[in-house]
Amino acid sequence: MPGTLPLVTDARIAAAETLADLRSGLLLDAAFDRRAAELDARDRRWTQELVWGMLRKRGWIDHLLAPRVRGGIARLDADLADLLRLGVHQLFHMGSVPAYAAIAQTVELAKQRHGMGASKLVNAVLRRLDRERDALGAELPADPVEALAVEYSHPRWLVARWVARWGADETRALLEANNQEAPLIVRPWGVVREQLEAMLESSGVGVADAPLVEDSITLAPGTVLTALGAFQQGHCFVQDPAATLVTRYAAVPAGAEVADLCAAPGGKSVELSRTAKHVTSADSNEARISRIIDTIGRLDLENVDAVVADARDGTLGQFDAVLVDAPCTGTGTFRRHPDARWRLRTSDLAVMAATQRAILRGAAKNVKPGGLLVYSTCSMEPEENDAQVETFLADHPGWTLEPPPAGTVPETVLDAGRLRVLPQRHGADGSFAARLRRGES
Numbered sequence: 487m488p489g490t491l492p493l494v495t496d497a498r499i500a501a502a503e504t505l506a507d508l509r510s511g512l513l514l515d516a517a518f519d520r521r522a523a524e525l526d527a528r529d530r531r532w533t534q535e536l537v538w539g540m541l542r543k544r545g546w547i548d549h550l551l552a553p554r555v556r557g558g559i560a561r562l563d564a565d566l567a568d569l570l571r572l573g574v575h576q577l578f579h580m581g582s583v584p585a586y587a588a589i590a591q592t593v594e595l596a597k598q599r600h601g602m603g604a605s606k607l608v609n610a611v612l613r614r615l616d617r618e619r620d621a622l623g624a625e626l627p628a629d630p631v632e633a634l635a636v637e638y639s640h641p642r643w644l645v646a647r648w649v650a651r652w653g654a655d656e657t658r659a660l661l662e663a664n665n666q667e668a669p670l671i672v673r674p675w676g677v678v679r680e681q682l683e684a685m686l687e688s689s690g691v692g693v694a695d696a697p698l699v700e701d702s703i704t705l706a707p708g709t710v711l712t713a714l715g716a717f718q719q720g721h722c723f724v725q726d727p728a729a730t731l732v733t734r735y736a737a738v739p740a741g742a743e744v745a746d747l748c749a750a751p752g753g754k755s756v757e758l759s760r761t762a763k764h765v766t767s768a769d770s771n772e773a774r775i776s777r778i779i780d781t782i783g784r785l786d787l788e789n790v791d792a793v794v795a796d797a798r799d800g801t802l803g804q805f806d807a808v809l810v811d812a813p814c815t816g817t818g819t820f821r822r823h824p825d826a827r828w829r830l831r832t833s834d835l836a837v838m839a840a841t842q843r844a845i846l847r848g849a850a851k852n853v854k855p856g857g858l859l860v861y862s863t864c865s866m867e868p869e870e871n872d873a874q875v876e877t878f879l880a881d882h883p884g885w886t887l888e889p890p891p892a893g894t895v896p897e898t899v900l901d902a903g904r905l906r907v908l909p910q911r912h913g914a915d916g917s918f919a920a921r922l923r924r925g926e927s
């Protein structure tokens with residue numbers, strides 16, 4: 487009943503706190519795990535839908551709020567602006583929430599966190615939006631790039647780059663893909679796909695095929711992975727097909743000594759360890775190394791060792807094959823990280839490219855004569871992908887780009903000998919990889 491709602495729900499408080507943590511620099515998954523720890527499974531799922539959904543639609547929500555907040559939303563306290571965004575998202579995009587609850591709960595939350603004046607502002611803005619809801623869809627800017635950016639909630643500068651590269655229609659498909667909920671996809675470990683599927687089904691989990699990789703399995707939305715016996719007993723690990731394809735494309739010879747130099751949390755090391763003699767799984771971030779160690783323990787990996795090392799140094803010795811899954815802008819994984827598009831700055835491209843160049847230079851020293859260096863990213867941007875490969879080849883005489891043996895990965899993801907997976911074309915995350923062969927001398 488309107489007007490008789492109880493205090494703010496724990497789920498909404500957890501959503502507000504998650505966003506506060508995000509603003510203070512925590513990553514979304516970590517912030518959410520911390521703030522939603524006390525919620526039951528249903529509330530946890532609802533809160534995730536609220537926070538992830540709001541971040542995916544933030545550009546559109548801000549477009550609605552801008553003319554209705556006097557002086558613009560930039561003048562508001564950042565926490566209050568996020569509360570308003572959460573309120574608008576509940577009001578327009580969460581069918582399960584009645585309008586009066588979306589408004590009353592947001593007003594109360596604003597009162598608790600910012601006092602009476604803020605709650606009055608929230609009340610006036612949300613009520614006005616609710617009254618005007620039928621006219622809102624028509625408010626798109628005339629400029630076509632700006633219109634795409636607003637309608638699909640992406641920064642304009644990124645949309646402008648993608649339109650220049652792929653045209654408006656393909657960019658629209660990419661923006662739509664980025665706004666979908668990312669599927670949870672697992673790979674079998676120590677069992678075959680059919681056995682894993684049977685285990686999952688016996689736990690009541692709905693399963694489906696994954697794109698591009700025949701033995702990966704998509705789990706039903708809302709599955710809590712860590713609660714599943716198959717996960718706890720080490721029969722599976724999480725990996726998107728875009729990542730699995732990188733290790734397939736790498737086509738590392740069986741029995742090779744391998745180094746995975748930017749390895750945490752370790753998914754690609756696991757895949758490489760299936761056929762390698764040994765995998766040195768290195769990362770410069772000590773905190774993230776603990777995630778590799780956890781994975782080694784849970785999956786009982788006998789041929790993988792985790793070490794802290796900076797790939798730029800090139801001091802780990804020499805290997806038959808080296809994977810550099812470089813830190814990058816992550817533009818291929820926006821559907822998984824809806825906050826990332828808002829954090830990224832144009833200048834990050836140059837900063838990342840410089841780091842990637844330095845890492846590649848160091849990693850080349852770790853490759854035996856005749857060995858393989860596989861460079862990969864989860865970015866779609868040329869500065870981080872093709873341009874890195876061209877620069878590396880120009881600076882390293884004796885090295886060549888070598889496509890993988892025929893049939894290693896589907897033809898549709900190969901482009902001039904490089905791996906190029908795109909969300910809008912392949913229905914997976916985006917990824918890029920290039921196989922670089924060192925000459926024998």
Ligand SMILES: C[S@@+](CC[C@H](N)C(=O)[O-])C[C@H]1O[C@@H](n2cnc3c(N)ncnc32)[C@H](O)[C@@H]1O
Pocket residue numbers: 729747748749750751752753754755768769770771774795796797798811812813814845
């Ligand atoms: C894209 S992530 C790797 C994901 C991982 N390969 C997987 O599939 O699970 C990039 C990693 O590079 C690490 N990194 C960043 N700079 C590095 C450096 N200079 N040397 C080694 N690792 C670095 C980061 O800590 C991060 O864990």
